[in-house]
Amino acid sequence: MEQRMRSYGALAISNPSDLVFGRAPSPVSCGFDLTIGAGQVYPEVNFTLPAITVSAENWSEIVTQYTEMVTGIIRRAVALRAPGIVLEFELLPAMTECPEWGAEVTALLHRALREAHEKHGLRCALRVTPTDIREHGKPPLLRYGQGCEQLLRSFDLCAQAGADILSIESIGGKEVHDQALLYGDVPGIVFALGILAPRDMAWLWDQITGICARHPGVVPGGDTACAFANTAMQLAHQRMLPEVLAAVVRAMCAVRSLVAFEHGAMGPSKDCAYEGPILKAITGCPISMEGRSATCAHFSPMGNVASAMCDLWSNESVQNIRLLSGSAPEAYTESLIYDCRLMNVAAQQGGALMLRDWLTASDQWLSPQAALLSPEATLEIAAVIVERKSHYERTLGAAQAALSILRGGLSGGAMLIPAKERQWMDRIEQELSGLPGDEKTLRRQVQERYAGIFDPASYGLCESA
Amino acid sequence: MEQRMRSYGALAISNPSDLVFGRAPSPVSCGFDLTIGAGQVYPEVNFTLPAITVSAENWSEIVTQYTEMVTGIIRRAVALRAPGIVLEFELLPAMTECPEWGAEVTALLHRALREAHEKHGLRCALRVTPTDIREHGKPPLLRYGQGCEQLLRSFDLCAQAGADILSIESIGGKEVHDQALLYGDVPGIVFALGILAPRDMAWLWDQITGICARHPGVVPGGDTACAFANTAMQLAHQRMLPEVLAAVVRAMCAVRSLVAFEHGAMGPSKDCAYEGPILKAITGCPISMEGRSATCAHFSPMGNVASAMCDLWSNESVQNIRLLSGSAPEAYTESLIYDCRLMNVAAQQGGALMLRDWLTASDQWLSPQAALLSPEATLEIAAVIVERKSHYERTLGAAQAALSILRGGLSGGAMLIPAKERQWMDRIEQELSGLPGDEKTLRRQVQERYAGIFDPASYGLCESA
Amino acid sequence: MAELQKLHDAIMSGDTKTAVAVTREALAENVDPMELIRQYMIPAMDEVGRLFQCEEYFVPELLLAARAMKGSLELIRPLLAASGRQPTGRVVIGTVKGDLHDIGKNIVASMLEGGGFDVIDLGADVAPERFVEAIQRSNANLVCLSALLTVTMPSMRTTIEALKQAGVRERVKVLVGGAPVTRQFAQQIGADGYSESAPGAVTLARQIIAAL
Amino acid sequence: MAELQKLHDAIMSGDTKTAVAVTREALAENVDPMELIRQYMIPAMDEVGRLFQCEEYFVPELLLAARAMKGSLELIRPLLAASGRQPTGRVVIGTVKGDLHDIGKNIVASMLEGGGFDVIDLGADVAPERFVEAIQRSNANLVCLSALLTVTMPSMRTTIEALKQAGVRERVKVLVGGAPVTRQFAQQIGADGYSESAPGAVTLARQIIAAL
Numbered sequence A, B: 001m002e003q004r005m006r007s008y009g010a011l012a013i014s015n016p017s018d019l020v021f022g023r024a025p026s027p028v029s030c031g032f033d034l035t036i037g038a039g040q041v042y043p044e045v046n047f048t049l050p051a052i053t054v055s056a057e058n059w060s061e062i063v064t065q066y067t068e069m070v071t072g073i074i075r076r077a078v079a080l081r082a083p084g085i086v087l088e089f090e091l092l093p094a095m096t097e098c099p100e101w102g103a104e105v106t107a108l109l110h111r112a113l114r115e116a117h118e119k120h121g122l123r124c125a126l127r128v129t130p131t132d133i134r135e136h137g138k139p140p141l142l143r144y145g146q147g148c149e150q151l152l153r154s155f156d157l158c159a160q161a162g163a164d165i166l167s168i169e170s171i172g173g174k175e176v177h178d179q180a181l182l183y184g185d186v187p188g189i190v191f192a193l194g195i196l197a198p199r200d201m202a203w204l205w206d207q208i209t210g211i212c213a214r215h216p217g218v219v220p221g222g223d224t225a226c227a228f229a230n231t232a233m234q235l236a237h238q239r240m241l242p243e244v245l246a247a248v249v250r251a252m253c254a255v256r257s258l259v260a261f262e263h264g265a266m267g268p269s270k271d272c273a274y275e276g277p278i279l280k281a282i283t284g285c286p287i288s289m290e291g292r293s294a295t296c297a298h299f300s301p302m303g304n305v306a307s308a309m310c311d312l313w314s315n316e317s318v319q320n321i322r323l324l325s326g327s328a329p330e331a332y333t334e335s336l337i338y339d340c341r342l343m344n345v346a347a348q349q350g351g352a353l354m355l356r357d358w359l360t361a362s363d364q365w366l367s368p369q370a371a372l373l374s375p376e377a378t379l380e381i382a383a384v385i386v387e388r389k390s391h392y393e394r395t396l397g398a399a400q401a402a403l404s405i406l407r408g409g410l411s412g413g414a415m416l417i418p419a420k421e422r423q424w425m426d427r428i429e430q431e432l433s434g435l436p437g438d439e440k441t442l443r444r445q446v447q448e449r450y451a452g453i454f455d456p457a458s459y460g461l462c463e464s465a
Numbered sequence C, D: 001m002a003e004l005q006k007l008h009d010a011i012m013s014g015d016t017k018t019a020v021a022v023t024r025e026a027l028a029e030n031v032d033p034m035e036l037i038r039q040y041m042i043p044a045m046d047e048v049g050r051l052f053q054c055e056e057y058f059v060p061e062l063l064l065a066a067r068a069m070k071g072s073l074e075l076i077r078p079l080l081a082a083s084g085r086q087p088t089g090r091v092v093i094g095t096v097k098g099d100l101h102d103i104g105k106n107i108v109a110s111m112l113e114g115g116g117f118d119v120i121d122l123g124a125d126v127a128p129e130r131f132v133e134a135i136q137r138s139n140a141n142l143v144c145l146s147a148l149l150t151v152t153m154p155s156m157r158t159t160i161e162a163l164k165q166a167g168v169r170e171r172v173k174v175l176v177g178g179a180p181v182t183r184q185f186a187q188q189i190g191a192d193g194y195s196e197s198a199p200g201a202v203t204l205a206r207q208i209i210a211a212l
């Protein structure tokens, strides 16, 4: 598997005017006649169950629910003449623990898409995302144990059952990150994101690309820093953490999400990875993003700018409940399609960059998290990452680049943030500059504080520590 | 009251490049420091109860529900720094039948807005829309009887309780139109829309502007052809009626919705009046529209183009249910705010017309209903209306203009519609051209067919018939 | 002799006049009314339903056909009643209390009529008692409830409870529908069936009657 | 003499070391432990809670303060227990079965601890039996259930039923929370309270304990 290892020492996209929605240097073809990143933005619809237990007794009801959802989504795509669509099936934990269940739903969705393609010519593909259930233990065991086995088996069975793209929201390093984040412990955060997470990602993505290699046509999509940066984003959203901390965490996370690509991922990256544009700039692979039409799943301070560079445009997740119009999955499919229509028409009429810039300007300085999502900020962070070698150095560099972008916004007067947030910026900056230059020293400094919380063997850290 | 009567013999906006979102020749100032149509598009959020009976026993729960909804909506507007917002409270039937209930909720919402304005400087206003409950009887009695009395009292009490804008979705002529529509009876449709409806509108809007005159600061907003054109739109959406018929009905409806302005309405017109752009071109008053972010309420073949000329941008209606992110009213508030951000940034950077044209192009030829919503089509229909004198002639003219626009789209090859729909175009065209030049003759021709279904006295038709 | 194929065609094209004329002629010639229904009228309406589902027909075509069918049936029914034969089923339909939306309900009613059901339409804003009364008076075996407002959905439950209290719940099957109604809601309130469309309502009604 | 105001300030600034040191000194000087709690510690945490709600403090400040409070309390508790005096309330908390989301639950737990409650945190993915056991063993009077997945919300109902079956439902009040949970859902499953935020959870817990 080692031959798949890629290393990114330069940007795939270095000119800001090439970093735009709908176009990626390395498009991905998959599913039924769909090519992602070759000029059009397509909707990616993700949908989930309402309040119902996933169990054997309920299984027929669950199958009915998924059938209803996919029927509604396809009906809308056909009615609105969508030029293409991706469906994402995010397994629920019980469906990964029992991989047959996940595979059964995958097969059902695959059949529905095939039929839509045959009957209506709808170009489409199915992304399948098993749950990273390795976190069950305390500390979580990542490379062995039951959770790990079930997870890998789930990938395998879903690939066989008709998945076109495999993804995951992996959690290596999260056990440490959760606690570090809540206590605002910057060295702990860097340890989790710059040392632990990349080690797990490397191992895990070798497994996933290996599975894809055994199932021709199945694309290893990408990962997301959901467990890290989206947790921080949610906490900032609830005013539990400073927005500036969430923003800096996001930038750092790009390094660990990039590891998927180093180990064979080809995109589209996961929708909830707001670090996606950085990945696109570095790898040239297409990305999925979510924002103003993911209000079903979470609120966001960057609803518009999130779409500025996307290749798929997602709703993140919506429950199968009834709205006045029809089912919520169908409703959010419609919203995504209209967003894509606008982007595609603008692109077709030569206005992609203009629309991208409006989307950016409309959010950019209203929140620190949005400020990091502009094409310029993206390239700045991406450039720092490719300049550096180790994951640890890259993580530090990304954090510093993020802070300097925020400083720029503040000093130019474009961005207004409360005094409390500014204090945190100072604090983060100070702590970062106090970190050692080499990773071993940091490990020694924090290891004790997090002893027992993580399993060194799960990160290949036993021998070398 | 007669002195309020205005007649529109020319267009307020005749240059297509003046017909754009955010700007209207006659802006409306109302509520807490809000001016509509003076350069910015604001969200208009409409929200309603989930499955719960409106009754005295449930009243405290209902008050809690409205409190929750307005709290969530304002929280989102403040968090996203919306430059302004309009709330629409559409009374449910039982709240109009018992006008005190409607007034109580109105007062509650008014207080919440006042607080938001005081505490956060949020510019805002409250639109209140009592239910047109005059339709209870068979045939419905429009100018007298209990329903009518309750309705007028509801307007009065809501104005007193803090409404800033009064609107209604009036139903005069609907009893005939419903049946005519379902049987595809074109003369019956013209009778309902061109003769009955304008007569009721004239009477009703004299009442409403009279009530506003007694409550200084309360603006008579506008009406909507919901009961006519939206019914047709829904039926076309379900493939029960041809889209071309729904499109032609929409154009005709502009004439009857214009009557509100002839009798004192000042805008913003109602969100669900997709005939709004025509009203804006003729009167110069600001309009509210709904589309791609009203997927909570209905699906639509014109989600983008609907926003091209709006001054308020609405979600039509959303139930208070829980999504993964939070409450659905809060979620849709966010979507609207992002839509408005984009439009306002584009306008600010001089790109309003370019964005308007992309929004238009992205839908225009994908459906007959969308085709009538382009700025050019709007002006074409509006021009025919102001050229003619009687409501009857105007209604016929609007229908013919609509058909000629559709023909243009077809012959240029821009629009593809199925053979079945084309047959219906021919049929509608034929029937229209067979209609008599004067309204009396038509009345004689169809009156028997609809005898007993409508009450002539309710239309002032007894003496003259 | 009456050209019976014409009856089929007249119904399909919504030509009430011809449909009634052919029926009258056939009955005068003592054609078995059941044969008229089974071989010409029902197949015509089924074909209409099929065209509607394939989106070849719109509602106007459908309603005109249903009207033609109804015209013929009005001549036939007294004969069937006299011979003790039942129509397919007898349906009481209405929009529930507090709700005035009736277009969907009207379409369902017309399609049921077109499908050979005997339909008693109570209109809109129908109180539970009125449903009970209608069932008692008519010996209906099917009740169809429609609601378009979320705030009137609870009236469906109240209506079903009223049927229980009046002791007629066992005599009828209850179907519910309307835009905000869901399969899950139908189950929760103890309805016997739900459909999201008018053709679906007819199919369901047929299945239920067949299983009686 | 111990400078007690320092205890208040140390808690507010999350300085566990100082907080513990001052407490130890005070206890050595025989200051009434209840006075320490009532006059310095609880007011400090209340102030922290207030700053948090005014968005002056973020979670890190809050958790550090709670940790300092906990450090002091650990010295005091044995004395209180010995004198027979009870802490404000004893809470069993956990994320329900099938659900691994624990951040929200952790914050609620920390804030309850900061609010002077004795908190037994069972972690995430907690089966109903484990809640029952913990209540039986600890004599808790409050149970807090958290769920973040729609598909694990039904586990809240199951857990409450398990409490009933085990005969401990009457001994405790049950609070529920987590992003997908609503006030209505809490009512439906027979919980005693719901709050959408951690500070709200503390307020609610206090009200409930006060009313016991």
Ligand code: B12
Pocket (backbone or CB within 6 Å): A324, A325, B048, B049, B090, B091, B092, B093, B129, B130, B131, B132, B169, B171, B178, B226, B227, B228, B230, B231, B234, B235, B238, B240, B296, B297, B298, B316, B317, B318, C098, C099, C100, C101, C102, C103, C104, C105, C107, C108, C144, C145, C146, C147, C148, C149, C150, C151, C175, C176, C177, C178, C179, C180, C194, C195, C196, C197, C198, C199, C200, C201
């Ligand atoms: C047309 C319409 C009106 C017309 C009604 C015309 C009429 N005679 O029915 C008018 C303008 C009068 C009106 C008034 C109001 N309306 Co209205 N209306 C609509 C609209 C746009 C379309 C409804 C319709 O006719 N659809 C077409 C038919 C064919 O579809 P259908 O009814 O769903 O029926 C189909 C199926 O459901 C099924 N079916 C129906 N019944 C049954 C029964 C059985 C047994 C079965 C098996 C199947 C079945 O088969 C049918 C055919 O396929 C809807 C929007 C929507 N999304 O539905 C709003 C809507 C229902 N109205 C709404 C509102 C709020 C109102 C008012 C309160 C507005 C106001 N403030 O004045 C009033 C209330 C009137 C009242 N007292 O009930 C809201 C309801 C919100 C809520 N809280 O529930 C809606 C959802 C609009 C929205 N998105 O906000 N309305």
Ligand code: B12
Pocket (backbone or CB within 6 Å): A048, A049, A090, A091, A092, A093, A129, A130, A131, A132, A169, A171, A178, A226, A227, A228, A230, A231, A234, A235, A238, A240, A296, A297, A298, A316, A317, B324, B325, D098, D099, D100, D101, D102, D103, D104, D105, D107, D108, D144, D145, D146, D147, D148, D149, D150, D151, D175, D176, D177, D178, D179, D180, D194, D195, D196, D197, D198, D199, D200, D201
């Ligand atoms: C962070 C996160 C994760 C992290 C979890 C980290 C952790 N240790 O908890 C990771 C990445 C591991 C994760 C995994 C998954 N997640 Co997740 N996750 C989230 C996310 C983004 C934030 C949750 C969070 O921590 N919020 C911050 C805390 C502070 O808020 P909170 O939990 O709501 O708590 C507050 C209040 O609710 C209240 N409260 C909480 N508990 C209690 C209890 C009581 C008694 C009271 C009174 C109050 C109260 O107080 C708290 C503080 O104010 C949410 C999105 C969202 N909208 O919530 C999704 C979300 C919950 N996850 C989701 C999903 C689908 C998953 C996965 C299945 C994804 C997958 N396919 O792999 C897995 C399942 C894991 C499992 N077995 O449970 C979906 C759930 C969809 C559904 N069907 O229900 C969500 C909603 C995201 C989405 N929009 O799609 N997730």
Ligand code: SF4
Pocket (backbone or CB within 6 Å): A169, A224, A226, A227, A230, A272, A316, A317
């Ligand atoms: S960001 Fe959203 S999609 Fe991604 S793991 Fe978190 S909850 Fe799931």
Ligand code: SF4
Pocket (backbone or CB within 6 Å): B169, B224, B226, B227, B230, B272, B316, B317
């Ligand atoms: S269009 Fe919508 S808002 Fe208007 S009356 Fe109809 S249902 Fe109500």
Ligand SMILES: [Zn+2]
Pocket (backbone or CB within 6 Å): A046, A270, A271, A272, A316, A317
């Ligand atoms: Zn996701």
Ligand SMILES: [Zn+2]
Pocket (backbone or CB within 6 Å): B226, B271, B272, B273, B316
């Ligand atoms: Zn509306």
Ligand SMILES: [Zn+2]
Pocket (backbone or CB within 6 Å): B046, B088, B090, B271, B272, B316, B317
């Ligand atoms: Zn409205």
